Amino acid sequence: MASTVVKQLLTEDEDELLTFFPNDIIVKILERLPVKSLLRYRCVCKDWNDLFKTSSFIKQHLHHSIRGPSLLLQYSFTFFSDIKQLSLLDSETKTLVPLNGPSIYRHLFLRAYIIGSSYGLLCLQLHSFPGRPLYLWNPATREVQRVPDSINNPGGLCSIGFGFSSVVNDYKIVKIYRLVYSREIRVEIFSLSTGSWKEVVEFGNLESMGFICFKQPFAVTDQAMYFYAYKEDGDQFFCRSIVSFDMAKEVFTLIPVPSPNFLENKELITTYENKLALLSHSELWVMEEEPTSGGSEQRWNREFISSGCSPELHPWTIWRDEAVFIGQRPKIRGANREFFLYLLNLTTRKVKEVLISPEYGQVFCAFNYAESLVSIVNGFEHDPES
Amino acid sequence: MSSSVEAITVLSSDGDEFKITVSAAKLSKPLNWMLEDVCFSDDCDEVPTIEVNSKTLVKVIEYCEKHAPRANSGASDSDAEELKKWDIEFMKMDVKDILFHILMAANYLHMEGLYDLACQTAADLMKGMTVSQIRKIFHIKNDFSSEEQEQLRRQHPGCSFD
Numbered sequence: 292m293a294s295t296v297v298k299q300l301l302t303e304d305e306d307e308l309l310t311f312f313p314n315d316i317i318v319k320i321l322e323r324l325p326v327k328s329l330l331r332y333r334c335v336c337k338d339w340n341d342l343f344k345t346s347s348f349i350k351q352h353l354h355h356s357i358r359g360p361s362l363l364l365q366y367s368f369t370f371f372s373d374i375k376q377l378s379l380l381d382s383e384t385k386t387l388v389p390l391n392g393p394s395i396y397r398h399l400f401l402r403a404y405i406i407g408s409s410y411g412l413l414c415l416q417l418h419s420f421p422g423r424p425l426y427l428w429n430p431a432t433r434e435v436q437r438v439p440d441s442i443n444n445p446g447g448l449c450s451i452g453f454g455f456s457s458v459v460n461d462y463k464i465v466k467i468y469r470l471v472y473s474r475e476i477r478v479e480i481f482s483l484s485t486g487s488w489k490e491v492v493e494f495g496n497l498e499s500m501g502f503i504c505f506k507q508p509f510a511v512t513d514q515a516m517y518f519y520a521y522k523e524d525g526d527q528f529f530c531r532s533i534v535s536f537d538m539a540k541e542v543f544t545l546i547p548v549p550s551p552n553f554l555e556n557k558e559l560i561t562t563y564e565n566k567l568a569l570l571s572h573s574e575l576w577v578m579e580e581e582p583t584s585g586g587s588e589q590r591w592n593r594e595f596i597s598s599g600c601s602p603e604l605h606p607w608t609i610w611r612d613e614a615v616f617i618g619q620r621p622k623i624r625g626a627n628r629e630f631f632l633y634l635l636n637l638t639t640r641k642v643k644e645v646l647i648s649p650e651y652g653q654v655f656c657a658f659n660y661a662e663s664l665v666s667i668v669n670g671f672e673h674d675p676e677s
Numbered sequence: 678m679s680s681s682v683e684a685i686t687v688l689s690s691d692g693d694e695f696k697i698t699v700s701a702a703k704l705s706k707p708l709n710w711m712l713e714d715v716c717f718s719d720d721c722d723e724v725p726t727i728e729v730n731s732k733t734l735v736k737v738i739e740y741c742e743k744h745a746p747r748a749n750s751g752a753s754d755s756d757a758e759e760l761k762k763w764d765i766e767f768m769k770m771d772v773k774d775i776l777f778h779i780l781m782a783a784n785y786l787h788m789e790g791l792y793d794l795a796c797q798t799a800a801d802l803m804k805g806m807t808v809s810q811i812r813k814i815f816h817i818k819n820d821f822s823s824e825e826q827e828q829l830r831r832q833h834p835g836c837s838f839d
Contacts, residue, residue: 312777312815312816313781313784316780316781316784316796317815319792319796320780320796320799320800320803321800322796323796323797323799323800324800324803324804325804327804328803328804328805330833330836331807331808331836331837332808332811333829333833333836334808334821334826334829334836334837334838335808335811335812335817335819336812336817336818336819336820336821337820337821337825339817340821340829639758
């Protein structure tokens with residue numbers, strides 16, 4: 292269709308309207324283009340090249356892009372180099388499209404794990420390197436930057452969260468860990484706008500609650516990160532609470548799980564419509580903020596999502612309006628199992644299955660990813676016009 | 678406003694008369710103001726003119742009438758899905774109308790929904806074009822000097838000015 296349209300437009304040379312087409316409408320159209328097209332169109336003229344670097348344009352573009360995120364899947368590392376590591380689910384055709392890792396780190400990237408995805412950027416951790424360095428990567432512009440080492444840079448067990456706070460317009464990485472000898476909890480925060488780490492001394496009553504580890508993955512909204520927190524009880528770990536980290540105020544708060552029986556550890560911590568959510572094969576709990584006379588109150592809201600959903604399906608994320616599960620079944624011929632995505636639409640309750648072809652490994656993690664022009668070096672701060 | 682008025686008559690820039698229901702006109706702020714003025718005035722014979730040509734106005738009114746029930750009352754999610762499909766069909770029109778007349782009309786009539794839809798449709802049509810095709814369509818001149826082109830090529834290997 293596009294080619295006939297182009298022909299149609301190009302054959303009609305005498306069109307006065309085109310000459311007077313208002314610039315602000317052109318900008319509004321450009322804000323809705325994929326990054327790939329924008330990178331090509333920076334060669335159209337100087338104005339456009341400059342426009343695409345302004346923070347206002349980048350923000351507006353992201354604002355549109357975030358409304359229709361892609362589903363990004365990372366597959367387990369294998370030594371077979373022909374196995375693809377990353378793919379995006381095409382929302383229209385519902386097929387998996389391979390995504391290349393950052394090219395200059397290709398050999399390193401094989402053992403990079405995605406920590407989180409937020410507002411166009413991914414945070415990666417290289418497990419195979421000493422100190423397990425973190426990287427920020429924009430897959431759309433292919434920009435990649437190593438994050439400076441944190442202050443104490445603990446090599447041991449460490450929970451990491453990554454997100455963008457729309458309140459302070461900044462990307463943040465939080466590292467939570469216990470010192471090996473004193474077993475004290477330590478928290479360090481990296482801010483992309485300052486480009487540096489700082490240690491947080493005030494972190495509420497986390498210490499007194501005796502939490503020993505935060506489970507990955509975490510969930511992130513545009514204001515807070517949420518982790519399952521575990522406490523030692525005898526020789527077993529129990530999930531006792533959800534810890535939220537407000538990225539703007541940099542404070543931790545405890546959120547109770549929906550019910551005391553809610554400890555089976557089968558529920559995925561995720562977000563739905565920018566709200567904290569817990570998803571299992573049968574239930575969806577969403578943390579609703581309700582206005583009260585004294586401000587607002589948080590309340591868990593339970594929805595039964597499906598009675599026909601097999602417990603063999605494992606929840607991975609919520610993408611747009613779809614609860615994403617991974618299922619496996621034996622192949623009809625041969626001993627191997629095949630994996631599939633099971634997408635359950637939370638509004639229409641319609642189900643769609645997408646087979647994960649053998650060119651991919653086993654799904655390791657799933658994220659919502661919205662592409663953006665945002666620059667890791669400059670963030671949103673860089674504005675050639677100002 | 679008199680509750681008995683269900684539809685008003687407007688003139689296109691070509692001078693043709695069109696009827697638009699009150700609930701549909703509410704989707705556009707300027708139309709809404711116009712409607713209130715017309716209904717309040719004693720001289721109801723005067724037909725207001727909308728600076729949009731007939732061909733485009735037909736489409737704009739069609740959009741308003743379709744979207745009015747949902748915009749005014751709020752509707753179920755299944756309706757939303759149906760409406761989405763309708764929007765896609767609605768946008769399958771001559772490309773000049775989408776890119777130019779509908780966009781300009783939606784902008785002029787402050788119709789956020791239609792403006793958003795038309796911008797997205799235009800973006801979807803544009804995204805696969807080459808740099809020179811884009812320049813031709815928007816009448817943009819390549820104003821990079823050869824040094825600047827060379828610099829951009831160094832910064833972004835593989836970028837093309839054609």
